[in-house]
Amino acid sequence: GIQRGVFYRRDDGSVWIDLREDGLDEKLVLRSDGTSVYMTQDIGTAIQRFKDFSINRLTYVVGNEQDYHFRVLFLILKKLGYPWADDLYHLSYGMVDLPNGRMKSREGTVVDADDLLDEMEGTARSLSEELGKSEGLSEPEKAKLYQVLGHGALKYYILKVDPRKRMVFNPEESIDFNGNTGPFIQYSHARVRSILRKSEGLSRAWSWADVCLDERSKELIQTIYRFPEVVEQAARTFSPAVVAQFAYDLAKAFNAFYQSNSILNAESEALIAFRIDLSRATASSLKRALELLGIEAPERM
Template structure:
C-alpha cells in the first residue's frame, strides 16, 4: 500500500477524533491494516482504541469516523463497519492514479543510498569436505539478505570466513599422505572438494577401526580415542603446521587449493558471491591483545592455572574461558580478534553473522564480551540464526551416506525440473541450449524459493519433488507466472511508450492486483529491517496469485476498449517487473518464456 494514503488516513483519523469527540488521539493508537479478503474494502482502521474517547460502541464509533473520513478524504469511495473494524474502500481514480504515477515507473520500489555500511558474513565452510545442504541454506540466506539490504540503500560487504586450518584439515591431509598414492582431482576425475572430502571419510573409517582394535585390547572408549595412532599423527601434523613445517604447509596449500577450486564451482552454480574472504589461518592468532585489554579493564580474570575467563552469571550465562592456561586461543579468542579486524578494515555500522542456531550461545557470549570491552560498534552486531534443513527419509543418498552433498542436490533439482517440465510440455519451440538453461533456472529457482520462503529461524523439511510444482506455493509457479505475463505482452504486442489512460471503472481483480503491487516498497523495507527474505518470497507468491486471478477473470488481449486493454497491459508489465525484482533479490532468475 502506498505510504501517502496511509499517512493521510492516520492524520485524518486523529483530526476526526479531535472534531467529533474533542479528544487528542495519540498516533500510536491509530492502527491500519489491509482489509481481509472476505470483506469489502481496502484499508481497515481498528476502532477499539478510539472508543475510550467516543464513549460509544465500536460500531457507532466506526460509523462516525467513516462518515467524517468520507467527507474529508477525496480518495475514499465508501466504507463499512464490522464490529470494531472500519473497512474503507478507495476510489477507482485513486488506483488508476497510483498505476500511472508510481507502479509503472521503473524506479518503483527503489531506495536512495542511506549512508550506512553493513557486512553480511555467510558460508564459512571447512576446507576438509564439500558444501552440504546446510551450507545451501546458509549461502542463500546470506546472499539474499545482502541483496535486499543493497536494494534498501545500504553499502553492503559480503564476507566469507573460511575455516581452513585445524585438526579437521590435518585428518584429510594425513589420509591422503597414507592412502592417496598421489591422487589428484585431475587423475581422479573429481572436483577438488569432493576428493579432499573422500580422504576425510577414509581417515574417519581407519580411525574408528583403530579405536575398535584398542577397545578389544581392554581400553575404554575415551581412552582408545586418544590413544589411536592416527589421531596422534594428525595432532602432530597440526603442531608441525603451527610451527611452520614447510612440507606440511606445502601439502596444506595444495589440498586447500583443490578445495577452493571446487567451492568456486559450487558457488557459481548456486549463484552466490563474496566481496571479501577471511581465512582462519590468518586470524587464529588474533584476539590475544583484546584479552590483555580486557584483563587491564577488569572485564576478564585469571585463574590459578593461568587461564583467562569472563564471568557472565549476572547476565544469565556462565563463566566462559577466553584463553587457555598455556596461552593458546580458543574459538572465542579468535572471533574477538576477527570482529575487531573486520571493523578496523571496513568501519561498518552493522555486521550480520549468518550461522546456524547451534551457535546461538556462542554469539550471545561474543557480542556481550565486545559490549563489556566498550567496543562502540558492538551494538551493531547481529546473529542471523537459522534452523536445520531436513529431507524426507530415502529421498536422497549422500556420497558419504551422512550429509546431503550440495552439488548432488543441485544436480537432482535440475534433473527433477527437466522431468516435470517435459511432462507438462512446457518446452515447445525451445532449442536444446534454451531447454538446458530453462531446466537450470527452474531447478535452482525451486530449490532457492523453497528454502527462502520459510522464516530463517524455523527448521524446515525440504522435499525436492514438492518444490518443483508449477501450481503450488513454489518458485516454479512464480516463474511460470512471469513467463505467462511476458507471453501476453508479446502477443499484444505491448508498447510501453503508449500512455496508460484512465479506465472509468476497475474490477475487484484489478484493484486487488494494484493494491498488492503497491506493497512492494514496504515489503522490501520490512525484509531489510528484519533480515528476512521469507517476507519477500511470500510477497512474490501473493503477486503471482493475484495476477493469475486477474488473468483468468479479466480479458486482456480481447478487450474491445483500447484504453482498457492498454491499461491492463501496463498493469501486466508492472506485475512482471515487480515479480522479477522480488525474485532477483532472492537470487532467483525468472524466464521470459517456458
C-alpha cells in the same frame, strides 16, 4: 580486559570471564598455554573488522546451534567498551532436514549441494516435458530452462521459510508448478511476458477516466503497490521469506486477474492499454522480487 577487570586469570594461567550475573556461565577466552579458543578468535576478528572497514553493522549468518556462542561474544565486546557492540547481530537460521530425517555425516546422510542441484535439474526436466512446458524451445533453451527451474525451486523452497525456523526440504514438492513454489512464480512471470510480446504494436494510450476497475484489477494494483514496503520489511527483519511471500501473492493476484479479464481483447483500446501496462508492472515486480531471492525469471516456458 584483565586490567579493566573484565577478564580474570586463574591459577593455571588461563584467562576467563564470569558472566553468571548476566544469566550466562564462566567462559574461557585463553588457555593456560597461551593459545586461543574460538571465542578469542571471534573477539579479535570483530575488532579488526571494525578497524579495517567502514561498517556500521556486522551480521553473523550462522546456524542456531551457535546461539549461545554469539550471546557471549556480543556481551564480552560490550563489556570491553566497544560502542559498536550494540550493532552486532546474529542471524540465527534453522537447520534443513531431509524428508527421512536430519542430515548426519556419520550416517552418510549428508547431501552434496552439487548433487542436489543436478537432481533438481533432472526433476525439472522430467516434469516440464510431462506438462509440455518446454515445447517450442531449442535444446540449449531447454537445458537453460531446466537449470533455471531446478535452481529456482530449491532456492525458493528454502527461502520461503523464515530463516529462524527448522525446515524439511522435499525436492518433489519444491518443483511443483502449482502452489507456493518457485516454478509456479517463474511460470507466472513467463505467462505475463508472453502476453506482453503479443501486445507489441498496440496502443499505449489510456487515462483513469477511461478505465473502470474490477475487484481483481484493484487487488493486483494493491499487491504491486506493497512491494517497496515488503523490501524494507525484509531488510529490517533479515527475512527473505517476506519477499518470497510477496512474489507468491503477486503471482496469485495476476493469475486471478488473468482468469477474470481479457487483456488483449478488452472492450476498448484504453482498457487494453491499461491492462497491458498493469501486466508490465506485474512482470517487472515479479522479476525484481525473484532477483532479490537469487532466482532467475524465465521469459518463455
